[in-house]
Amino acid sequence: MMKTETASAGLDLPPDARVGIIAGGGSLPVEVAAGSAGQGYAPFIILMEGEADRLPELCLYEHETLALEAIGSLVPLLKRHRVTHLVLAGEIKRRPRLTRLRPCLSLLAVIPVVVMALARGDDGLLKVVARALEARGIKVVGAHEIVPTLAAAEGVLTKAAPRDSDRRDIEAGLAAAKAIGALDIGQAAIAVGGRVIALEGIEGTAGLLDRAKLLRGHGRIAGKTRGVLVKCAKPGQELRADLPSIGPQTVESAHAAGLAGIAVEAGRSLILEGPTTLARANELGLFIVGLAAAEPAYG
Structure with missing residues (x-):
């Protein structure tokens, strides 16, 4: 009988890990940030402009605000803050408007795959984003891996x-x-x-x-x-x-x-x-x- 994969296993972070959290709306980013900090890994929070709504709690940690249309600068931002593991947490209610994306070299490299992923639907987009980040040396992990009790x-x-x-x-x-x-x-x-x-x-x-x-x-x-x-x-x-x-x-x-x-x-x-x-x-x-x-x- 095939063993069914679940999402409940915890993650063993290396001592030099830095957890980044892309924070949308709701309580999930807050719970992940607290879980990471509780394990001794002070998180870096990327507040998605107009989406993150638990600002008093999230702003207790090192943070920066990022507009959806500036998503092309995400990788340089993560690299500057030495993020090694990234969690996508919370609700993002809208997608970036392609006509308003701020051009940069890192964005030009991923626009074709993002456009293809948008056509495939939500889950297709998430998979492409995760793979693109991991190709640039940033490991994407689930909220449940940082906080298994979720x-x-x-x-x-x-x-x-x-x-x-x-x-x-x-x-x-x-x-x-x-x-x-x-x-x-x-x-x-x-x-x-x-x-x-x-x-x-x-x-x-x-x-x-x-x-x-x-x-x-x-x-x-x-x-x-x-x-x-x-x-x-x-x-x-x-x-x-x-x-x-x-x-x-x-x-x-x-x-x-x-x-x-x-x-x-x-x-x-x-x-x-x-x-x-x-x-x-x-x-x-x-x-x-x-x-x-x-x-x-x-x-």
Whole structure:
């Protein structure tokens, strides 16, 4: 039987390592920075202009701000600060406008592959960026490798546990999430009463849960109670970036949508602000379960 690769293994950093963090929105960059510092590796933070939103916490560390359109200067910036390991952490809601990219020699070298990657979709872009950086001597690592406790454990993680009916929703939601993941559309689905009622699109998980709440409110799923949000890695997911994640707001929104719980892929999904997220789920009576990874992943 083939051993399934997961994203939960920690990373042994050499003594002279310097961790850099490209910081987008949300709590993930903050958790990675704290984890790195806690291991004795003071991080260097690249604040993505207009995207990073936890500035008071991130600016406690050495940092610089970088516009998306100045991404061509990223490698020289990392080299100046002797970064050896780089983490892509947090949400970046927009892509750089190619017509506004600031020209430089290092950018000219990668424009063709970036254009090709944009045409291939999100995961294609992430893979190309990672390979381009590693070709220039900077190792790209996952947030979970710096902070292994971010990765969801397998099994029921809350006081509440799924019922048999919830298990059927989990199976339906997982199959649907894998299907749209294979098309690089999204990473999540919601199933109610054994039937998939909503799929994640460009609006992300927050928008998906808002749609489920509206469907419930408008009576489109009348007579159907409970339901499950399922999130999983895309087939062939680049494990060093853009892993599916949940956090306290996911729990709040799932509860508001009338769902009974959340299922994520163990080892290949992140639980942000873990203690807070699980405590809030317990308060609201929701379950959170880590599912055994369904298939191998390739980074």
